[in-house]
Amino acid sequence: MTGRFDGKVALVTAAADGIGAATARAFAEKGACVILADINVELGEQRAEALRAAGHQARFVKTDATSEEEVEAVVRRTVEIFGGLHLAANVVGDAHPESVGPEFHQQSLAAFEHTISMCLRTTFLCLKHQIAYMVDHGGGAIANVTSLAGMLYNGWGGAGYGAGKAAVIRLTKFAAVSYADRGIRVNCIAPGVTPTRAYYKSGPEYARTLIDEQVVNQPIRREIETSEQAAGIMWLCSDDAAMVTGHVLPIDGGWTAQY
Template sequence: MDTSRNRLQSKVALVTGGTKGIGKAIVMRFLQEGATVVFTGSTAEAGQELEQALANQGHEAAFMQCDGRDEQQIAGVIECIVATYGRFDIAVNNVGNTAPSDSALGKVHETPLEAFEDTLHRNLTSTFLSMKHEIAAMLPLGGGAICNTASMAGVRVSSAGSPAYHAAKAAVIHLTRKAAIQYARDNIRVNVVAPGATATERVLSRWTREELDQLATVHPMGRAVTPEECADAFLFLCSDEAASITGHMVPIDGGWTAN
């Protein structure tokens, strides 16, 4: 069922980490609501394939390859958006995952420093660098909306994430709040979404559906959430419907935080 209300009509949005999972769902949802979307990813093939598929569907979306940990690349993406479209309204910072060398079941005393730092860079540093340049671009344009992707691992401790991942996502939440306060008078809203167990491609490649359902028993609703359900939260926070909401953390967790 098409529930589009053109809530992002004429808006220009950036979605980092937008080639799969929650990021891809956000790209699709924003396009359905009338936005022009630029999305990034580290793999050119996946990004170009999605860009072509979206173009075939009549959507205005552009892919730019970008390593979220590389400040020069991030700055270049944002400069290109402003130069191309003359505006920059929305940014979703969705880059982040556990480093390959960082065991999701690892313990603090067993975690190599390199693995800990790699996970922090993929989640916290990438978010900071994106926000730094997004805010700098939005200030002279009169404001905008930024929404970061954290995780329930940054809110509640579970067995499904490494110590570094828990620390990084908690820091993303607090960084969001700091920026929200600093730029509230500049008409730049900054919020963060914290998904619980989510049935993304990456998660389902690591755990079977049965294992994911077991992890999702921490959700009082008794199931994993979907990328599309997460995307709806990002849509609301980035739309004018949330014009007075900033510094807020929205858990998409099937009731976990209330339990």
């Protein structure tokens, strides 16, 4: 059973909605002090306020995770507000709307580069500055969010999304091996069909069709809840997973078991 995080400080990116919001809530409910980082100020503040109203320690810090200055700043603010950083969940990762739907040869370079930046640049910057603190302060546990699109072809998000998420897996493994001897564990989850706002970038009708088409490819034929993805992050960051690092945990209804 996944242990509690009393006395720990957690930083969650993309925490205003979807898997990030569910992860921030899960950390808080397990006793951690939580910093919610997101570019969406209104929704992020609402999430943090809701956690505080429920009796949890939570603060929102506006953060553009593609900016090194802002990523460095949110790590610094986390330490200033709650006195440390022990846990991190790097959830940021998105596909440009123009890369969802069109065939590979119809996608623009701008959309491809934007998607790579949202998936890979953000994860690199978060890891860099989280590890920079943890390496001098007793270690920690980090969970990144990749995707089934980074492991196999599933048709969603286009070439940039698949390439960016595959790179997140390699970056996770590189960091895990590089810092294992300094008490830092780095893992990632690979979500299956978990409808979030990213699915709806090309409109509700396309999103519903895509979700329905994907669910039938899962042995467990239903959509996956964001709370179920958060549960995987909780386990990877907990002491129950003390000997787990560099791991990719598919939370996918059995999709990858078929390959």
